[in-house]
Amino acid sequence: MFITTLFIIWEAISKSGLFPQFLWPPLFWSSHGEATVFGTLVGGLISGQILEAALLTLSRLAVGFLIAIVLGLALGYLIARYRLFDDTLGFVVTALQSVPSIVWFPLAIVWFGLGETAILFIVTIGATWTMTVTSSTGFKNVPTLYLRVARTMGSKGFHLLRTVILPASVPHLISGMRVAWAFAWRALMAGELLGGSGGLGHLLEMGRALQSMDLVLSVMVIIGLVGTVMDAQVFLRVERSVMRRWGMTVRT
Amino acid sequence: MQVVLDGVHKQFRKEDGQVLQVLKGINLTVRAGEFLSLIGPSGCGKSTILNIIAGLEQPSEGSVRVNGKPINGPGIDRIVVFQEAGLFPWLSVLDNVTYGLLLKNMPRKKAEAKAMDVLRMVHLGRFANAYPHELSGGMKQRVAIARALVMDPDILLMDEPFAALDEQTRIVLHQELQEIWQQTKKTVIFITHNIREAVMLSERIILMGTRPGMVKQEFVVEAARPRDPSDSVLVHLEKRIMAGLEQEMEKVLKEEMGDDYRLQKGVVYHDPLYHLGSDI
Numbered sequence: 150m151f152i153t154t155l156f157i158i159w160e161a162i163s164k165s166g167l168f169p170q171f172l173w174p175p176l177f178w179s180s181h182g183e184a185t186v187f188g189t190l191v192g193g194l195i196s197g198q199i200l201e202a203a204l205l206t207l208s209r210l211a212v213g214f215l216i217a218i219v220l221g222l223a224l225g226y227l228i229a230r231y232r233l234f235d236d237t238l239g240f241v242v243t244a245l246q247s248v249p250s251i252v253w254f255p256l257a258i259v260w261f262g263l264g265e266t267a268i269l270f271i272v273t274i275g276a277t278w279t280m281t282v283t284s285s286t287g288f289k290n291v292p293t294l295y296l297r298v299a300r301t302m303g304s305k306g307f308h309l310l311r312t313v314i315l316p317a318s319v320p321h322l323i324s325g326m327r328v329a330w331a332f333a334w335r336a337l338m339a340g341e342l343l344g345g346s347g348g349l350g351h352l353l354e355m356g357r358a359l360q361s362m363d364l365v366l367s368v369m370v371i372i373g374l375v376g377t378v379m380d381a382q383v384f385l386r387v388e389r390s391v392m393r394r395w396g397m398t399v400r401t
Numbered sequence: 402m403q404v405v406l407d408g409v410h411k412q413f414r415k416e417d418g419q420v421l422q423v424l425k426g427i428n429l430t431v432r433a434g435e436f437l438s439l440i441g442p443s444g445c446g447k448s449t450i451l452n453i454i455a456g457l458e459q460p461s462e463g464s465v466r467v468n469g470k471p472i473n474g475p476g477i478d479r480i481v482v483f484q485e486a487g488l489f490p491w492l493s494v495l496d497n498v499t500y501g502l503l504l505k506n507m508p509r510k511k512a513e514a515k516a517m518d519v520l521r522m523v524h525l526g527r528f529a530n531a532y533p534h535e536l537s538g539g540m541k542q543r544v545a546i547a548r549a550l551v552m553d554p555d556i557l558l559m560d561e562p563f564a565a566l567d568e569q570t571r572i573v574l575h576q577e578l579q580e581i582w583q584q585t586k587k588t589v590i591f592i593t594h595n596i597r598e599a600v601m602l603s604e605r606i607i608l609m610g611t612r613p614g615m616v617k618q619e620f621v622v623e624a625a626r627p628r629d630p631s632d633s634v635l636v637h638l639e640k641r642i643m644a645g646l647e648q649e650m651e652k653v654l655k656e657e658m659g660d661d662y663r664l665q666k667g668v669v670y671h672d673p674l675y676h677l678g679s680d681i
Contacts, residue, residue, distance in 0.1 A: 294487040297457055301475045302501035302552065312500070316491040394534055395490045 174363040190367035199352065203371055206341065206348040209265075213272030214333050218326065220273070221280025226310075228281065229288035242281050250275030250336040254343060268340040268348075275336030276329035283325025287318030320388075320395050327384040334376060403588055404431040404454060404556065409463035411449055423449050425613035427463070431590060433555070436582055438591045438603035440642065442649045446614025447592045451560050454590065455481045468555065477501065480549040484561040486541035488533040494520070494544050495529040501552045519551040520544075522584075523577060539570035543577075550581065556588045563598065575601055579627060596642050600635045601628050608645045611653055618645050 156176055162168070163175040176186050193199030224242065227234040250271045257267040291314050299313045341350020349368050356364035411424040423446040431437050439447040452458040453465055456475040465472050467479065480501075488497050495516055502512035520526050523543040533541060542562060549557055563571045579602060582589055593599050599606050603622055610617035620642060624634045 292487075294483060294485055295489060297481070298483070298487045298489075299500075300457065301455055301477075301479070301481050303475070303477050303504050308504070313489070316489065319491065394532055 171360055184363040186363050186366045189363040202349045202352045210337050213269050214276055216273045217276035217280055220277045222284050224281040225284030226288055228285040242278050246278035246282055251339040264346050268344045271340045272333050272337045276333035279329040279332055280325050283321055287321025288314055291317040320391050323388045323391050403433040403468055405466045407464045409460045412461050422613035425615050433588055434586045436589045436604045438593055438599040438606045440593055440599045440606055441609030442611050442653050445609040445611035447609055448560055451558050451592055455479055455558050477552050478555045479558055480552050480554040481558040482545050482549050482562045484564050486545040488541055488544055490533050494531050498548045498551050516551055519547045523547045538566055559591045561592050596639050600639050611649050
């Protein structure tokens with residue numbers, strides 16, 4: 150209902166002639182044969198232009214995010230387990246976490262050239278530090294009771310890590326992933342916008358260059374959709390069911 | 402003698418460098434198949450004794466031998482049931498119980514069959530596929546006991562296992578624990594601060610003194626099983642233990658609240674003249 154109202158307001162402004170149509174394109178109804186956002190979106194999906202870009206973007210995200218998770222878990226474990234790493238690396242990671250990942254882009258361009266690797270690099274950087282911090286918190290907060298129970302049963306070393314420490318920190322890890330994902334997603338968009346080698350961000354840049362706001366807006370719709378679906382449908386759901394099973398109170 | 406503690410001392414160094422003596426010169430022997438309770442005021446180091454026997458903590462001085470061998474870390478001949486059940490929430494009840502068996506490299510089929518037997522013993526056969534968050538406190542503690550029993554340890558170490566449960570559940574679990582102990586004849590070292598619980602379950606009760614923790618008195622419970630809380634032997638014994646415990650509690654309270662504190666009834670000072678004339 151609220152969304153519908155927003156749509157109506159948008160359409161009204163577009164039709165009012167307050168702004169040129171190419172700056173403020175209509176959502177659904179075209180009056181003088183100009184492109185509509187909805188039309189471009191559907192057309193783009195059918196022709197594969199938007200779909201292709203979205204798939205490229207998502208595959209980059211998946212790779213970068215996966216690397217970040219593995220790195221984050223490994224670093225987080227070192228920090229949680231060894232005092233030395235906590236005092237040294239822990240501090241650096243906290244500092245790095247507060248640096249927006251797009252800041253790394255100039256460096257990445259020089260190191261890897263403008264392209265795929267540079268974009269992957271900043272996506273990974275964007276998610277790694279958050280993942281490191283949350284996973285080290287998760288590992289540090291494994292209840293002593295679980296560890297004692299497992300140790301009296303004879304578990305130790307890697308078995309203890311795999312069967313107790315990792316699963317016991319899952320609630321922290323999931324929340325960490327959710328935040329890390331959000332960072333990675335933002336970093337990726339910024340990277341693609343500047344990196345110019347395909348993907349949704351590049352499509353945005355193209356829309357700007359062609360003065361075609363209908364394309365820009367329809368890409369924004371897709372970006373928003375992917376973000377919402379991942380956050381609300383995937384992460385929030387997993388987080389809730391994990392919280393319930395792990396016996397924590399569910400936030401409503 | 403299955404468990405022998407010989408001159409065990411334990412001290413911690415606090416942050417401010419002060420040394421805190423937790424246990425002092427503990428000599429204790431436990432027979433195979435005995436049900437022994439350790440009772441004492443909080444802070445008397447009874448849990449520390451249990452953790453030392455479990456191999457989770459090391460004594461500062463003295464030796465601990467189990468079946469004649471000095472202990473070296475945790476071992477599956479000594480399994481602990483803690484006050485909190487400590488079930489792994491990511492595993493089903495059955496997987497929780499088989500956890501230790503699979504660690505011993507027992508084939509899964511065999512482990513599950515064995516786990517089911519023990520779960521039936523604690524009357525939880527129907528809940529094998531449930532997850533811990535679906536169980537009540539008493540049921541969780543039953544699973545914890547099953548998880549310990551399934552390992553078939555020589556010694557069952559129980560650290561106030563029923564302290565967090567409500568009275569009815571506790572009574573039922575006392576009954577079950579008695580039956581299990583009679584069936585399996587395990588050595589049980591049971592920690593509690595509940596005198597009734599100690600008298601109902603044990604063959605021998607060690608009353609511990611506090612600050613530093615030491616063995617103060619020993620009581621042998623000579624009552625028929627299954628035990629009846631109204632048995633005059635038990636009632637009398639309860640009183641004797643209470644008397645001993647009160648002295649220790651007073652010591653703790655005095656330390657915490659100052660020298661003028663007295664636990665005996667009727668010692669809170671009322672000035673008889675305070676209200677004089679206030680009704681006029």
